Amino acid sequence: xxxxxxxxxxxxxxxxxxxxxxxxxxxxxxxxxxxxxxxxxxxxxxxxxxxxxxxxxxxxxxxxxxxxxxxxxxxxxxxxxxxxxxxxxxxxxxxxxxxxxxxxxxxxxxxxxxxxxxxxxxxxxxxxxxxxxxxxxxxxxxxxxxxxxxxxxxxxxxxxxxxxxxxxxxxxxxxxxxxxxxxxxxxxxxxxxxxxxxxxxxxxxxxxxxxxxxxxxxxxxxxxxxxxxxxxxxxxxxxxxxxxxxxxxxxxxxxxxxxxxxxxxxxxxxxxxxxxxxxxxxxxxxxxxxxxxxxxxxxxxxxxxxxxxxxxxxxxxxxxxxxxxxxxxxxxxxxxxxxxxxxxxxxxxxxxxxxxxxxxxxxxxxxxxxxxxxxxxxxxxxxxxxxxxxxxxxxxxxxxxxxxxxxxxxxxxxxxxxxxxxxxxxxxxxxxxxxxxxxxxxxxxxxxxxxxxxxxxxxxxxxxxxxxxxxxxxxxxxxxxx
Amino acid sequence: xxxxxxxxxxxxxxxxxxxxxxxxxxxxxxxxxxxxxxxxxxxxxxxxxxxxxxxxxxxxxxxxxxxxxxxxxxxxxxxxxxxxxxxxxxxxxxxxxxxxxxxxxxxxxxxxxxxxxxxxxxxxxxxxxxxxxxxxxxxxxxxxxxxxxxxxxxxxxxxxxxxxxxxxxxxxxxxxxxxxxxxxxxxxxxxxxxxxxxxxxxxxxxxxxxxxxxxxxxxxxxxxxxxxxxxxxxxxxxxxxxxxxxxxxxxxxxxxxxxxxxxxxxxxxxxxxxxxxxxxxxxxxxxxxxxxxxxxxxxxxxxxxxxxxxxxxxxxxxxxxxxxxxxxxxxxxxxxxxxxxxxxxxxxxxxxxxxxxxxxxxxxxxxxxxxxxxxxxxxxxxxxxxxxxxxxxxxxxxxxxxxxxxxxxxxxxxxxxxxxxxxxxxxxxxxxxxxxxxxxxxxxxxxxxxxxxxxxxxxxxxxxxxxxxxxxxxxxxxxxxx
Numbered sequence: 001x002x003x004x005x006x007x008x009x010x011x012x013x014x015x016x017x018x019x020x021x022x023x024x025x026x027x028x029x030x031x032x033x034x035x036x037x038x039x040x041x042x043x044x045x046x047x048x049x050x051x052x053x054x055x056x057x058x059x060x061x062x063x064x065x066x067x068x069x070x071x072x073x074x075x076x077x078x079x080x081x082x083x084x085x086x087x088x089x090x091x092x093x094x095x096x097x098x099x100x101x102x103x104x105x106x107x108x109x110x111x112x113x114x115x116x117x118x119x120x121x122x123x124x125x126x127x128x129x130x131x132x133x134x135x136x137x138x139x140x141x142x143x144x145x146x147x148x149x150x151x152x153x154x155x156x157x158x159x160x161x162x163x164x165x166x167x168x169x170x171x172x173x174x175x176x177x178x179x180x181x182x183x184x185x186x187x188x189x190x191x192x193x194x195x196x197x198x199x200x201x202x203x204x205x206x207x208x209x210x211x212x213x214x215x216x217x218x219x220x221x222x223x224x225x226x227x228x229x230x231x232x233x234x235x236x237x238x239x240x241x242x243x244x245x246x247x248x249x250x251x252x253x254x255x256x257x258x259x260x261x262x263x264x265x266x267x268x269x270x271x272x273x274x275x276x277x278x279x280x281x282x283x284x285x286x287x288x289x290x291x292x293x294x295x296x297x298x299x300x301x302x303x304x305x306x307x308x309x310x311x312x313x314x315x316x317x318x319x320x321x322x323x324x325x326x327x328x329x330x331x332x333x334x335x336x337x338x339x340x341x342x343x344x345x346x347x348x349x350x351x352x353x354x355x356x357x358x359x360x361x362x363x364x365x366x367x368x369x370x371x372x373x374x375x376x377x378x379x380x381x382x383x384x385x386x387x388x389x390x391x392x393x394x395x396x397x398x399x400x401x402x403x404x405x406x407x408x409x410x411x412x413x414x415x416x417x418x419x420x421x422x423x424x425x426x427x428x429x430x431x432x433x434x435x436x437x438x439x440x441x442x443x444x445x446x447x448x449x450x451x452x453x454x455x456x457x458x459x460x461x462x463x464x465x466x467x468x469x470x471x472x473x474x475x476x477x478x479x480x481x482x
Numbered sequence: 483x484x485x486x487x488x489x490x491x492x493x494x495x496x497x498x499x500x501x502x503x504x505x506x507x508x509x510x511x512x513x514x515x516x517x518x519x520x521x522x523x524x525x526x527x528x529x530x531x532x533x534x535x536x537x538x539x540x541x542x543x544x545x546x547x548x549x550x551x552x553x554x555x556x557x558x559x560x561x562x563x564x565x566x567x568x569x570x571x572x573x574x575x576x577x578x579x580x581x582x583x584x585x586x587x588x589x590x591x592x593x594x595x596x597x598x599x600x601x602x603x604x605x606x607x608x609x610x611x612x613x614x615x616x617x618x619x620x621x622x623x624x625x626x627x628x629x630x631x632x633x634x635x636x637x638x639x640x641x642x643x644x645x646x647x648x649x650x651x652x653x654x655x656x657x658x659x660x661x662x663x664x665x666x667x668x669x670x671x672x673x674x675x676x677x678x679x680x681x682x683x684x685x686x687x688x689x690x691x692x693x694x695x696x697x698x699x700x701x702x703x704x705x706x707x708x709x710x711x712x713x714x715x716x717x718x719x720x721x722x723x724x725x726x727x728x729x730x731x732x733x734x735x736x737x738x739x740x741x742x743x744x745x746x747x748x749x750x751x752x753x754x755x756x757x758x759x760x761x762x763x764x765x766x767x768x769x770x771x772x773x774x775x776x777x778x779x780x781x782x783x784x785x786x787x788x789x790x791x792x793x794x795x796x797x798x799x800x801x802x803x804x805x806x807x808x809x810x811x812x813x814x815x816x817x818x819x820x821x822x823x824x825x826x827x828x829x830x831x832x833x834x835x836x837x838x839x840x841x842x843x844x845x846x847x848x849x850x851x852x853x854x855x856x857x858x859x860x861x862x863x864x865x866x867x868x869x870x871x872x873x874x875x876x877x878x879x880x881x882x883x884x885x886x887x888x889x890x891x892x893x894x895x896x897x898x899x900x901x902x903x904x905x906x907x908x909x910x911x912x913x914x915x916x917x918x919x920x921x922x923x924x925x926x927x928x929x930x931x932x933x934x935x936x937x938x939x940x941x942x943x944x945x946x947x948x949x950x951x952x953x954x955x956x957x958x959x960x961x962x963x964x
Contacts (some may be wrong), residue, residue, distance in 0.1 A: 064719040067600050075600055118549050118557055120770075123928055206772070207687040230931040234773070237546045238934070288602075290688070291716070298738075366879035446605055446688035449712040450719070 006329045011449065017292070020060035034397035034475055038040035042401035042467045048309045049463035050405070058086070059298055063291035063450040070288035071328045072104030072259035079284055083264045083304070083325060089306055093269040095264035100338040102328040103261040105129055107288055108252025112196070112225060113182060115139060116246035122231055125210040125289060125445075126253045126302045127180060127197070127224045128331045133229035137250035138163070138194050148179075148186055151478065160191035163247055167236035170229070173440050177211070184224035185216035193251050193452050195224040198232035203441045206230050210287050211444045212331045226318045261285075263335045266304070267322035268311055270473065275346070276319040278473040280306070280465055283329030283418055290448035297322035298453050299432070299463070300325045306466035318354035319351060326418040333417055340421035352472045352479050355416025356432040356461060359439035360453050363407045363461050366468060367414025367431045369423060370393055370480075388412070391428055392481055398471045407464050409433070428479055432464060516879035516957055523797065524883035524949045530791045531945035532887070536788035538937045540568070541780055545773035545932040548755060552770035553810040554586030554741035561766055565746045565786070565807060572790055575751040579744040582820040584810040586741040587611055589770055590734025592705060594678070598728035598838040599623060604713055607692040607771060607927075608735045609662060609679070609706045610813045619732035620645070620676050620705065628723035630668055642673035649718035652684045652711070655922050659693070666706035666875050667698035672882075676731050677706040680714035685923045688712050692769050693926045695815045705733050721752070727810045741769075745817045748786070749804035750793055752955065758801040758830070760955040762788070762836035762947055765811030765900055772930035776921060780842035780935050780943070782807045788948035799955035808900040811839070815899055822903035829907045834954045834961050836947065837898025841921035842939050845946055849896025850877055851911045852962075870894070873961055875911055880953045889946050891915070910961055914946060 048053075062079060069076035080097060087095040105128055112122040126132075143162040143227060145151040164187035166179040178198045184195040199209035208226045215221050216326060227235075238245050239407065270276060282299030284291025303323045310321065326335035354366070368386035392410060399410040414431035415423050423429035434457075442448040473477055531537075544561060562579060569577045587610055594604040608614075625634040627645040633646065646669035648661040659682045666677040681691035690708045698702050720727050731911030746766060752758060768774025785805045792803065805910035808817035821828060836848070852870035854926040874892060881890040896913035897905050916939075924930040954961055 060719065061723075064716060065599075065725055067602075117547075121550075201928060203687070204929065205685070205687040205689040205923055207689065207929075228928065230772070230929055230933060233933045234546060237542065241543075241547060243547055290712070439811065441687055446710065447686065447712055449688075449716065451712060451715045 008182070018408045019060070021097040024313045034394060034471060035400040036090065038398070038401060041470065044313055045309060045466040045470065046311060046405060046463045047059050048465055049306070050459050051323060052305060052309060052459055052462060054308065055301050055458055055462050057303065059293070059301045059453065059458060060450060062297050062301065063293045068290055068292045069284060069286045070105070071102040071285050071331055072106070072256065073288065076261060076285050076327065079295050080262050080264055080327070081414040083284070087264070087266040087304070090311065092266040092307065092311065094265070094267045096265040098265055098338065098342060100263055100327050100334050101258040102259050102261040102334050103332045104256040105331060106256060107311070108254065110225070110226070110251040110253065112250070113248045114245060115248050115361055116244060122227055122247065122432045123206055123208050124225045124227050125208040125228060126251045127213040128210060128287065129213050129255065130184070130224045131216070131221045132251040132253040133194070133223050133249055137248050139246065140193050142235060142245050142247055144235050146236065151186060151190060154190065156190050159187065162192055163194045163196060163249065164192040165232065165235045166195065167232040168198050173200055174458060176200045176209065180211050180213055180226065182214065184213055184222050185219035188219040188222045192222060194222050194246070196227045197224060197231055199226045201229065201440050201443070204229040207445050207447060209444045210289055223249060223253065224391055225249060225251065249353060255429045261327040264325040265322060265328055265340055266307060267320050268307060268317065270319040271316040272318040274320050275349050276478065277322050277350050277468055278319060278352050278417070279322045279324055279350060280469045281324040281326060281418070283335065284325035285325070285327050287330055287444045289444065290442070290446045291450055292357035293450045294442055294455050295444065296329070296357050298458055299356035302356060302360065302455050302458060303465050305462045309462065309466050310470055315470060317470055319467050319473040321473040331415050336418035347422060347427065350422055350427040352428045352430060353419035353422045354430040354432065354465065354468060355419045356465065357416045357418070358431065358434055358436060359442070360457050360461055361434040361437060361439060362457050363432055363464055365399055365407050365409030365411065365433050366395065367411045368392065369413060369415045369429045369435050387480070390460050394479055398468055399466065401467050401471070402464055405458055405460050405463055430468070432461060483885045495596070516876060517882040519879070520883060521955050523952065526673055527791060527948040527952065528887060530795060531788070532793060532941050532950055534787060534941060534944060536790065536942050537783050537940055539781045540787065540829055541775070541935065541940060542932060544779050544783065545662040545775045546864040550766045550770050550772055551766060552587070553584040553743060553767050553813055554738065555770065556587070558562055558767050558809065559741060562746055562809070564742050565766070568787070569746070569748040572793065574748040574789065574793065576749045578747040580747055580820065580824060582741040582743050582745055582809050582816050583740040585814045586815050588736060592707070592733040592734065592735065594709070594732070595730045596650060596727060597728060597730050597842040604729065605688055605690050605695040605710050606707045607690040608733045609695040609708060610692060610769065611695050611697070611737065612666070612706045612733065612735050613703045614660055614722065614733040614735040615676070615731055619658045619730050621728065621730040622675050622731055624717060624727045626717050628718065633668060633672060636672065638672050639671065645676045645678060645731065646674040647714065647717045648677065648679045650680050655682055657826060658682045662693050662695055662700065662708065664696065666695055666704050667701040670701040670704045674704060676704050678709045678729070679706060680711055681708045683711065683922050683925070686711040689927050689929060691926045692771055705735065707731060707733065713746060743840060745809055747803050747804060747819055748789060750789060750799065752801040753798040754800040757831050758960065759804050759832050760834050760951055761804045761806055761832060761901070762799060762951045763806040763808060763900070764838045765809070765817065765883060766807035767809050767812055769812055769926045771926065772924070772928045773932055774930060775932045775935050776841035776930050777926065778811070778839050779825065780940055781838035783801050784838060784842065784940060784943040785947050787944045791944065791948050792952055794850040797952060799952055801955040803951050803955040810879050811899050817905050818900035823909070829904060829909065832904055832909045834910045834912060835901035835904045836950060837901045838914040838943065838947065839898045839900070839914065840918060841924070842935050842943055843919060843921060844939050845916045845943050845947055847881055847884070847889055847891030847915050848877065848891065848950060849893045849913045849915050850874065851895060851897045851905060862926055869962070876961055880950055881950050883953070884946055887942050889942055910913055912950070
């Protein structure tokens with residue numbers, strides 16, 4: 001609809017020119033709040049985002065034509081080159097593909113079957129970083145545990161030569177995911193030959209969830225795979241009934257030499273303080289299932305499109321506003337580390353870092369971690385220091401600009417894995433927060449697909465990143481100033 | 483907990499003897515309503531059902547130790563023998579395994595992969611009755627249609643040698659399921675080599691749904707499989723973007739000679755009119771995925787346990803109350819037909835038939851089809867005749883007894899596939915109705931498992947069948963009387 005869009009653009013340009021002439025006349029007795037100062041700019045950005053179709057077109061291309069994007073896969077490199085070329089065409093002040101060496105794990109063919117009592121296929125997904133089985137597979141009786149304590153209490157003889165099944169309860173992602181992470185090594189220490197882990201989700205339709213696992217140095221490496229909550233529950237009940245179950249697991253999974261990858265970086269240079277940087281983005285890699293739509297394609301597109309709309313509106317923030325699509329968040333965090341390393345001492349000029357990595361459900365606001373040396377935990381929350389309180393107050397003034405789209409909440413605690421290395425250097429870290437109703441239903445599964453993303457929420461997230469990113473980059477004084 | 487249970491049984495027996503002495507003194511001016519007449523009996527039955535554990539234990543055994551139960555499988559025969567033996571132990575007046583020859587379709591190994599553009603596994607389930615592929619599989623480009631009309635409008639050349647993908651919208655089970663049923667033959671007529679059908683569900687977590695398909699006489703038999711809504715949507719978007727997709731489909735599926743099976747029949751003989759029969763039940767077979775928990779294991783157990791509780795309470799209905807666990811509902815309806823055929827003319831003595839085959843979510847009441855010659859549609863609803871209105875009024879008096887468990891609604895329209903042959907002879911047919919919130923999420927999938935059944939709802943359904951079955955079998959006059 002080019003004519004409608006041209007009209008919308010025209011009306012936006014008019015309002016932008018009104019905006020640009022406003023700050024001067026707003027100077028009166030008390031310094032205006034950020035809410036007052038950026039009301040019209042925010043209005044222009046929100047209006048542009050809520051009428052934008054290009055973000056959805058980009059996300060459709062990324063998820064449909066390119067697909068999922070595991071580190072080392074041709075799809076991830078295809079996505080990176082496509083984003084770089086598109087960004088150059090869009091005419092940002094700088095577009096850089098920053099080289100990063102990434103782990104290169106490949107799944108290969110894999111399957112699992114119940115052999116005893118009744119042969120049947122077990123839906124499964126090998127865990128990322130897992131070794132494979134011998135070509136003929138591993139066939140062994142299972143031993144079911146509901147916790148690490150239960151495993152430890154078992155006699156080694158009860159575990160030796162068996163496949164340990166973690167039929168653990170769902171106690172939220174943070175708690176349940178530990179069995180995915182270190183379940184294989186804990187089982188291997190007791191002599192197990194493989195580990196099957198209940199998928200980390202509270203809602204399943206026979207859906208296995210993959211994700212990263214890691215091997216301890218002091219334990220044999222045994223193959224590890226996720227099974228569905230349904231099958232974990234079935235195995236638990238069979239064990240409780242004293243009924244033996246034998247499973248055959250076949251996985252070709254292996255780790256190849258590190259592969260070449262890149263962080264995709266695009267920016268609008270600061271008009272007054274080009275060395276001061278606000279960075280925002282998500283991770284461009286995904287697991288090798290589904291389409292990486294919520295995790296984390298939509299976030300990458302929202303950040304990219306936010307920058308594109310700021311550029312289209314002809315806005316020039318005082319500081320540099322940079323979008324980074326980090327590589328290798330899922331199984332290595334190499335992108336986030338490489339970005340921080342390349343900054344050297346310039347990390348102190350990073351005014352704020354915003355990561356969106358909780359899916360693109362209905363957004364509600366931002367969470368912020370504002371203490372120096374804070375890690376990248378998405379869930380951490382502490383009592384804010386006076387300095388953090390000052391920052392929170394400024395962020396709330398910006399948040400107020402987003403109340404009209406239900407996304408104005410500013411809470412303490414937030415960040416992201418990719419911006420963790422920056423936050424550990426004292427850079428204030430923000431996470432875009434959503435309602436998180438279904439994210440972990442889709443997370444790391446074949447169901448993380450475009451049909452699960454509501455275009456309205458992509459537009460809302462785009463609006464939020466545009467407003468928060470622009471104001472942080474443009475506001476009088478840095479976010480962290482006294 | 484034997485001691486608690488013995489106490490409960492004792493107190494129930496006391497209330498039952500009170501009940502049995504009541505009808506005489508209740509005779510006054512106007513004939514009492516069924517609600518008044520059976521209030522105490524219903525109370526005893528509801529109390530027994532809501533404190534019952536045996537039903538849950540049976541369902542656990544059926545779904546966990548035996549598992550799913552496709553016609554011709556060893557598991558179905560195991561379930562039939564187990565039920566027959568258990569029922570004999572429980573001491574019903576008659577337990578019969580009625581022989582039925584059933585179709586014997588086997589799935590064998592099966593898989594699907596995207597070959598172009600990026601190789602990946604496609605979650606899938608072959609459709610019941612489908613033929614297999616050659617051992618090397620079928621590898622072909624896909625052609626995507628969103629309806630039969632769209633398929634028909636295509637030039638035959640656009641379909642020949644291709645795999646037709648039905649990326650159809652979800653318009654409710656009744657509408658969408660037609661593509662599962664006749665999609666393969668419609669595609670074969672245009673020269674397709676295989677058909678992939680969007681699973682018939684409105685809610686998916688990358689979950690394929692199997693179910694029966696059938697071949698037209700005049701079309702080549704090509705293999706047919708269900709894919710996930712996510713992948714159907716992806717293929718539609720790829721087609722819209724003009725991007726070719728090639729799929730490899732490998733299925734060992736085949737039809738074997740008919741197998742031996744049985745309807746499981748247990749009854750309490752009528753104390754006054756043993757030839758008059760109220761029959762209730764579900765189908766004991768299931769698809770060969772998941773555990774056949776909602777479809778239709780829980781229903782079978784609820785009907786069986788209802789009869790067991792009536793017996794435990796020492797209640798003797800005037801007419802015969804019979805439970806039938808029909809075989810082969812899913813892919814042949816041979817059980818329902820064999821049951822009707824064996825009755826011969828005695829079908830006229832069937833007072834009512836109750837089927838539960840909509841899962842064991844929270845039950846709300848019964849739907850009833852009360853016109854002679856009505857088919858077995860679960861969804862049909864018509865304006866009732868005066869005779870039907872009389873029956874509805876009697877059923878509502880019984881329904882009132884179930885209002886205390888939120889299950890007293892009596893609506894027009896209902897029945898079931900297995901009781902269809904009886905209903906076509908004029909037998910009033912009832913369906914136990916539930917909220918139906920998630921049934922089609924689980925239906926015919928690996929997610930139809932015990933963990934999806936709330937034990938409280940199994941108890942409620944048991945109470946409903948006990949009360950409805952007992953009152954219909956015991957009430958003064960037959961349900962259909964003038």
